[in-house]
Amino acid sequence: MIFAKLVALLEHEHAQFRIIDHPAEGRSDLVAAIRGTAPGQGAKAMLCKSKHDDGTLILAILPGDKKLDFKKVAAAVDIRKATLASPDEAQRETGCAIGAIPPFTFSPHIRLVVDAELVEQFQEIAFNAGRLDKSIVLNSSDYLRIARPLLTSLCV
Template sequence: MPTHDDHAHDTYERLISLLDSSSVAYELIDHEPEGGTEAVCALRGHPASEAAKCIVLRVKVDRRTTRNVLAVVPGDRRVDLDAVRTLYAARYAGFSDAATAERLARSVPGTVLPFSFDADLEVVADPDVVSRPRLYFNAARLDRSLVISGADYARLAEPRVERIASPAAV
């Protein structure tokens, strides 16, 4: 049976081959193992606003329909659950349980990519993510990150782009 490390390795390899096959400019950064947004931003040396924070959500549209959504917001902001609920005209939007999030994202918390390699996981990214000249995120590993332009990210991941981040704290 594959372990979490195997899944993470497969997800990492899949990401790199996607980037290489699409001839997108990207940069890899090796660092101490870290999954917390603030801490990993400090290790990588950039403001949290340039990080992609990726959270798997459970959206109950009605009694029979539940959708899994990968919300991608700037690292210094939170996912606005009300905005996500409204977007899907849903009864409920909340955080997915860890096991489901790991299965759908194919990586452990703290290493979730802003990409989906699972048909059951839809990607919704805030416009402030795709507009970044440089976008940083953990590359399905705690010890390696990736930098790509927001525009290239949008072209490759093809997220639904909607305002889903809470306003930045003043």
């Protein structure tokens, strides 16, 4: 469902993208090799939440070869502490399994925050598109135009 919704959105917005079918893979480094893209070009999506149960959800997007700094996530959305959502929470909130979450949010309850390095360093980003066996490679400027994320530093 998310895959079809995402493709429809990109087509509607006249984005420059291509779809890659591949064996199911959730690890950033392995899927980059399958796609033929650089590991850092992969848009790794991590659903985070406020550690203080105020209901804040954050979809943090970072280069596939980097590690997330939870203090930077918290600072970006003005909460005290951020932590990773559980796999069950991620599935419920995004409609996707861990590893298949695209760098878009279709929920008004999830704030989208992107590490600026991802879109500044690469003309295209690559990501699993709601499924572990389908990826999309998308023009970075189209991504920014359509997703309208908060850009900041999120990595260690």
